[in-house]
Amino acid sequence: MDRFEGFHEFVRARQQSLMRTAYLLTGDxxxxxxxxxxxxxxxxxxxxxxxxxxxPEAYARKALVNQNISWRRRKRVELPGAELPEVGQSHDEATVRRLALLHALAQLTPKQRTVIVLRYYEDHTEHETAQLMGTSLGTVKSQTHYALSKLRALTPQEVDR
Incomplete structure (x- = not known):
């Protein structure tokens, strides 16, 4: 029996979803x-x-979170989006909102960004998020609170949407 039997099928089936999560975690x-x-x-x-x-999918998602936090601690990676482009007539409203949100996400700490991605993009419960991050439920709640407060301050026009 091949040691990697089924692995290629798993990658083909889940690669795009895992890539979206990785992009949301890193911003690049x-x-x-x-x-x-x-x-x-x-x-x-x-x-x-x-x-x-x-x-395997749960393992991969938890590994994405852990590896991203590990990289951020070691490298202190600067996320893109520190400068928003000038808003011109070629940008539609949705693109400008998306850029503003990416800029705001880049301003969050790694833990805050991870909590927002897991809770609101991946749609995990607070308990699941705590397990994936290897932290307490209280940490998830407090980081969510601080992250949402910062996002509201950075993108006030998006709060009511």
Whole structure:
């Protein structure tokens, strides 16, 4: 039996979803690709165990979160979006809102950004988010509160949408 049997199918089926999560966590396409590649390498090395009775997608998502936080701690990576482009007539309203939101997300701490991505993009409960991040429920609640407060301050026009 091939040690990686089923791994290629898993990657084909879940790669786009995992890439979206990696991008939301990092805010940069190239960093997201590197993050996903690193995590998929880790998933492949544990594939035999994950394929038998584990949950490879849950493992991959938790690994994305943990690896991103680890990279941010070590490298102090500067996220893109520090400067918003001039709003011209070529940008429609949705694009400007999206850029403003990406800019605001880039201003959050790694933990705050992770909480927002897991809670509001991935639609995890507070308990699931705490488990994925390896933190307490109280930490998830407080980081969510601080992150939303900061996002509201940075993008007040989006609060009522």
């Amino acid at each position: 396409t190239h960093l997201a690709e590197d993050l996903l590649q690193t995590v998929l390498t880790r998933v492949a090395s544990h594939w035999a165990k994950l394929a038998k009775g584990g949950n």
